[in-house]
Amino acid sequence: MIKFVLMVNRQGQTRLSRYYESVELNRRAALEADVVRCCLSRKKDQCSFVEYKDFRLVYRQYAALYIVVGVTDSENELSIYELVHNFVEVLDKYFSRVVSSGAIMFNLDRVHVILDEMIQNGHIVETNKSRILAPLTAIDKMADG
């Protein structure tokens, strides 16, 4: 099961966070800081899986943007690793350019919609790009019309 998805920039600032297990607000900040430190301190040639406390982190770096996913032991790390890439591809497709943390911040709600289409209560629901984007395009049409 996926516990959370984090997007952070190179400075360690959270750009998006989504928790699939309720974590108290004041503990979130500490957890995020710790998790981010764990991942940012790793070099490029190190593998993308980190054992962290009682669960695992799977992270991927895209330029200045880090995507960190916390998963339980029962999850297949490689599939999560691919999921992250899939997510970024969807973002790329929707924002039709290289994803930057700015694009994410300014469209936080839309990124959330994308994420919600892909992951629901900690499980992968959809990986097909066009199906993921279908609700979002519907929303955009609604907003235009």
Add this chain to the structure above:
Amino acid sequence: MALKIVKGSIDRMFDKNLQDLVRGIRNHKEDEAKYISTCIDEIKQELKQDNIAVKANAVCKLTYLQMLGYDVSWAAFNIVEVMSSSKFTYKRIGYLAASQCFHESTDVIMLTTNQIRKDLSSPNQYDTGVALTGLSCFVTPDLARDLANDIMTLMSHTKPYIRKKAVLIMYKVFLKYPESLRPAFPRLKEKLEDPDPGVQSAAVNVICELARRNPKNYLSLAPLFFKLMTSSTNNWVLIKIIKLFGALTPLEPRLGKKLIEPLTNLIHSTSAMSLLYECVNTVIAVLISLSSGMPNHSASIQLCVQKLRILIEDSDQNLKYLGLLAMSKILKTHPKSVQSHKDLILQCLDDKDESIRLRALDLLYGMVSKKNLMEIVKKLMLHVDKAEGTTYRDELLTKIIDICSQSNYQYITNFEWYISILVELTRLEGTRHGHLIASQMLDVAIRVKAIRVFAVAQMATLLDNAHLLTGNMQRNGICEVLYAAAWICGEFSEHLENPMQTLEAMLRPKVATLPGHIQAVYVQNAAKLFATVLKAQEGNTDSTTAQETSQLMIDRLPLFVQSANLEVQERASCILQLVKYIQKLQQKDVEVAEEVNALFAGELNPVAPKAQKKVPVPEGLDLDAWINEPPSESESEDEQPKAIFAKEEPKHSRTRHTEVDEKELARRREARKQEQANNPFYIKASPSSQKVYQDAPGVEHIPVVQIDLSVPLKVPGLPMSDQYVKLEEERRQKERAEKKKKEKKKRKEKRSGRGKKHDSGPESEEDITPAHQVDIVTEEMPENALPSDDDDKDPNDPHKALDIDLDKPLADSEKLPVRSHRAAEAAKSPVEDGETENATSLEPKKKSSKEKREKKKDKDRDRKKSKEEKKKKKHKHEEKEEDLLGGQADEPVVQSEEASEVAAPPTSTSAEVSDLDFWLSNAPVPSNTQEAATVAAAAASEAAAAAEAAPEPEAPAGTAPDSEPDEPKDAEMEETKSSKHKKKKQKKEKEEKEKKKKKKHHHHHHHGDGGGEESVQNGTVEEEEPLPPMSNYCLLAENSYIKMMMEDADQVYDIQGNLQDGSQVVVSVIFENKCDSFLKSMEFNVLDSLNSKLQRPEGSGPHDGLTVPFQLPPGVSNEARFVFTVQSIVMPQKLKGTLTFIVKNEDSSTHEKLDFKLHFTCTSYLITTPCYSDAFAKLLESGDLKGSSVRLEGVNMPFHHLLARICFHHHFSVVERIDSCASMYSRSIQGHHVCLLVKTSAQTVSIDAKCDEPTLLGNVLDEIKQTFSQC
């Protein structure tokens, strides 16, 4: 004017949206907190506005602030307001905020129940979707209870988008409201076979998650999952299912046996690394659960290890990491297979990635043997020297100690070497693990008696050079070893060469800088040393040495008496007084040594860490009962300190040991000896090895002398462990030589007898004898120790509540709560929609009760068919013709028309279990062949393909690191549909009376075909051979390597109901490897015609073949599906095709090909579609249909057989049957209606048919005729 200001401010506020907020925070880096607090004030103002757009904007900004860590719980009510907006754009923002901010204790949640319910039943699918997504984040037990029924209804929604979300959220609902699990489970199970792959995958997700926690309740689903596993091509789903099997196998070993083969096939065939990794993991788990009695699975283990080796050798660090991780799992049960890859693991120790090095270290732990321990540790020691960063070095240190000490020092043959390793480790700077080294030193010195002399000498040197360890404050952790050194030197002081010198070292003023607990040990052991010195000097006429020693003690101890540490102070002053007294006695020339030594007499036995806990409570002893009357309140204050003192006393008072009388000691010794005899790890003294070590005159390598001379010492007096490695090597060699000599001698003696060869072979584990008489004393346990190991489960685990028996029939009371005060229409409509659409019938809304029942039956049948089929198989012998109606009517029925409907047909538990037993008891065959065996044909047209032997370089399977698990594809959608379809046919098949007989016949046939008819020429198709009854697989082509069986192309689907695009046909082909070689790189190609085209992936040309997505190990078969686009369906078609593949032997690989012809009959474009008699009548009356008829002569079979055949082979359904007359209906994929009226009299069957496309009808009738002409 005022109005203008107000309006302006509104505009301004309205303008500040999320983007402005983000930019604003960026521009106020210095005073971010202040800026945000003004923003929050603004937001509060905005929330007071009536305008919902303003509110939504404010809530959107709050969501961002919440993410930054600001508490926004004060706005919870506003969030609910925005959630209830009728405009989706705002509603979405509200739900997003709620899902981010709400948690179980948010009190406004209870206000949302009705709003959510309304959204769930909204006609807009996105309203429902957003509500479901939001709900999954903040569902509470109350919400779960109130909405469970609504969500369950949504599981049958017409839109797959809603269905999949509803299915997934049910997991959360189960967790919060466990009572809902049983009522909802039948429907959830149904969703495993949903036509939409997304919904299917959601259901798999939920059930996997449930089953992982309480596997035993889901064991009965194993056959279903097994089918899914062998049919699904969605890697995400496969991973989940395979994971689930990993959880189930420990409960049912037979399942494991069944799994091995399909899993190994997957391992062979998949190119997705994630799937490969999962398969390997599960195979390992399965093999662990089987553990014993599966000798032939060493091949599977080998396969796993080989694949893992590929992962580890990959340049991708992620694969390397996971490979090592999985390898460590194999290691636990099959260490031998991993040990052969030692080189690789050792290589990983040099990896630049620390986490990979750590994984490799974990592996090394299990790979050591007596033979390689020294070598591995030597390598690790090198790494310790090289290592940068203390964490990794500390990890190395603990691993070295773990590796050496595992299983009671099982692998250590030379303890001198081990002690010197420990001593070398003390030179590590800044390690935190001083205490670990110390405890090892203590343990070894106490338990290995033979090593004490050596250990004491080493420890004495350590004490002498204590300044090297303590000199740097950074090295503080390491001074713990001095604790051990001091204790060992004191306790075993009789082995000290120069106790006086050590005593002096222990009483140096510098010692006072050590931590208190170490000083305390120093002081205590100084006293022991003192006693030893006295004893040594006893009988010596010159008493000056003894007196000097006393003086030394008296001079130095006051330093410790002043210590701030209470323990040190107490011990020092006590001993100081004692020594002073002794000195007095010495001056009077009184012999004191005896008495002083008595203070420290007695043997220390190691006690197991848990021993105290395991002492059984003697009968009749109540530990809670008062021994004396409880003391009065006033006394208690005085009593307490005394109690503490009394408790601590035994820890230090060693005199107690002397009180034990000799008898008792003897008894204990006896008991210990017995225990040692039973202990497999107890290394018994072998007289021969001792001889080697001691009685080897003339050998120059007598250890001790040489060490002192030749080893360059980094710390004065400390030997290098390397030296021991060398010595050990030599010792072993010598031993071997000696053994050979002995053998030679023996052989010489025997030579006269027979010339039997007696090769000693390579050195085996057992041959290595320990260098010493090693006496590893086992840790003591109390007698009758209770073998209790408390496994306490977390009582707070929410999954505990979900441990519910799902096979028990539902009771009436078990229904999900349904609202009674609201009209049920809103919740009802989706169900009805779903039904009408799913049924795709022309059914009018008002149904007669009979129809209703029939329809229910249909549904029911769908759900139960697989199970029933199994049952049927089982009870073949007692199977009788069963009136379908009658048989089904017995089954309780789902009342799906009502909103309150929750119950599913009860299934008898015993039947379920026996089904599972039956399924499991089958020989482990991959299900594809199994499936094929039940339905497959054996039309035995053989094809001798022209095989051109052309050696081909081995094409490596793609192991691209970025191989991505497949996305769910449209093809899958069809696939699931088609499998459903197929089952319908199987159902029909079941209706056959003489099934048993036919089955036999069919099996017979199946076996027969492999044999003779090799002469039949290539390209013959199914019609030439009599079809075994009711099979829909026919032989496509076959040669000595491979057999292709095609399911007649009946699985025809029109994907989106869009007829202009032409229709799609899915063809399932079973490939069976008939030879002993591995078949790979299979490519399937068909020569397209104008009308029919093989669908190829984007970008490939019209003549490119399709790669078959698997490889075939010998004897294995697998199924692949190919999609064709067909323009016109009124005419049958034949397509020529070729299969090319590589036959891979151990030493060669050849390129082979096989030609075949695909035959698409017109029947195959028909879909079995139910139709009701009134609709049928209307259709005939409409006059749009053109008629045609056909007569069949000499049909010699019962009427219902005839009907069943038409149904099965030609995809019709019976509309109505009256005596020997029946009306039948079917529909083509392009929507043509085909109606039949079948009449029979004597042996003549007349079929009057009507259809809106005469050509199609003509062809279908021809095909029907052909079917019966073959009988």
